Amino acid sequence: MLKNPKLWIAIIALFAVGVVIKLFFPFTTQAVRASVAVAPEVIFELGSFPVTPTILTMVLVFILLVAFAFFSTRKMELVPSGMQNVMETIIEQLIGLFESIAGPMWAKFFSITATIFLLVLLSNYFGLIPGAGSIGFIKVGAETHTDVQNGQVCFQNETTHACDPSGIFVLGDAPSFVETYDLYTKAQIAKGIAEEPHAAFVPILRAPSSDINMPLALALISVFMTQVYGMQKQGLKYWTRFFSFGRLLKGDIAFGLIDVFVGIVELISEIFKIVSFTFRLFGNIFAGEVILLIMAFLFAILPLPFYGLEFFVAFIQAFVFAVLTAAFMRIATAEHGGGGHEGEAHH
Amino acid sequence: MEKLGVNVSWLLAQLINFILILFILRLLVYKPVLNMLATRKQKIQESLAYAEKVQADAANQQKDFERKLDDARREAQTAAASAQQAAEKERQRILAEAQEEAQKIKEAARGELDYERKQMVSELRQQVVDLSVLGAQRVIGANLDDKKSRQLVENFLNEMDFGVKAGA
Structure with missing residues (x-):
C-alpha cells in the first residue's frame, strides 16, 4: 500500500478538496449536533411509502451487488480474469466455508446463506463509508403540525413557526441550527408558550x-x-x-x-x-x-x-x-x- | 416495537429486496459460477489424466529407445570385435603364408645350391680325371687305353672320397 503512489495522491487530493471547501466556502456545509434515534427517520415519502436513509442505502447496496454480479459473470471464461476471478474467489471461499459447516448438504443451502452473507456484509460496510450517517438534512418533526410553505416543510402552531433549514449539514461540534433551535424552544416551553417541537438531524445514508x-x-x-x-x-x-x-x-x-x-x-x-x-x-x-x-x-x-x-x-x-x-x-x-x-x- | 422502528412496509420492502437479490444472484452468479467451477474441475482432472498418460507414454518410449540404443551398441561392439578377430586371423594367415613362402624360397635356394655344388664337384671330377689321364700319358708317354686309365683314376678318386659320390 505504501508503494502505491496513486493511492497517496488520491488521499492527498481528497484532503486538499476538504481544506479548500472549508477555507473558501465555510457556509456551504453547516455542522450540527448529533442526535441518536433507534428508529430510522423518514427523508421523504414515495407515494405512501416512507423512504428512510436505511432504505436508500439498501437500494445502493442492491444496485452495487447486482452490477457486480452482472459485470463479473457477463462473459464466463474457462480461464478466469478480472472481475470473474474476484467473484469466483468469493464464491469458492463461501463454498469452502459452508461445506465445512453444512457438509454434503451445502449446495441446497448455498443460495440463501451466500446471499445473506454478501448482503449483510455490504450493508454493514456501507454504514462505514465516511459521510454515511454524518451528512444529512435537518428535519423539524411533529408531523401533525407541519405544512408546506415554498417547498419547505414547516412546523407551526399558535406561537411558534419554524421551517426546515435547507441545505446539507454535517455532524460536528459547532453551534448549529438544531442547538439554537433547541435552546429557543426550551425557553418557549419554560415560559409555557409552546410544546416542544422535535427537530432532528437526518443523515442521507445509514447502514441498512x-x-x-x-x-x-x-x-x-x-x-x-x-x-x-x-x-x-x-x-x-x-x-x-x-x-x-x-x-x-x-x-x-x-x-x-x-x-x-x-x-x-x-x-x-x-x-x-x-x-x-x-x-x-x-x-x-x-x-x-x-x-x-x-x-x-x-x-x-x-x-x-x-x-x-x-x-x-x-x-x-x-x-x-x-x-x-x-x-x-x-x-x-x-x-x-x-x-x-x-x-x-x-x- | 414502534420505538424500535419495526414497520410493516419497511419490513416488506426488506423481504422483497432480499428475495429479489437472492434470485438475481442465483441467476447471475451462483448457477454460472458453480457450473464453471465444476466444468473447470472436470477439465483439470481430464488434463491431469492426459498428462499422466503422456508422461507414461514418454517414459515407455524412452525405455524403448534406450533398449534399442543398447542393442545397437552391443551389436556394434560385437561387430567390431568380430572384425578385429577376422583381421587378426587374416594377419596370422598372411604371416604364416609369408613364412611358408620364405621357407620354400630358402629351401629352393638351398636345393639349387646343393645341386650346383654337386654339379661342380662332378664337373671338377671329370676334369681332374681328364687332367690326370693327360698328365699320366705325358709321364709315361704312352697312349694309355683311355677307357682303362679313366677307370683307374675314377677308382683312385673313389678311394680318396671327397665325401661326394661321383655321379650322385
Missing part, C-alpha cells in the same frame, strides 16, 4: 443493518427456510421435533411427558432464533454507529481504532449470520436418530 427491519427480514427468511428444508428432507416427521406425543400416546407417561416438554422448549427456541438473529446483527451495527459518533465528539483521533474494530465487527456479523443459518439448516435436515433428541445439539 442499523434499521431493525433488515435484520428482522433476514431472520424471518432464515428461520422460515430452515423449517422448509427440514420438511423437505424429513417430511411430516420433521414436526415431531416440536410436537412429539408418540411415547405419551403409547402409555409411557414419564418419558412421554419429557418428550412433550422438550418439544415445547424446541419450539420456543426456534421462535427465539428470530429474535436472537435480529438483535445480534441490529445491536452490533447500531451500537457500532453510536460508538463511532460518541468517539468522534469526544476527541478528534479517537474514532480511528473503533473504526477498525467496526470494520472487523461488520465482517464478523455477516459471517455469523450466514454460518448460523447454515448450521441451523443442517441440524433441521439431519435425521433424528431414535427418539429424536439429537436435534438438541444447537442449544
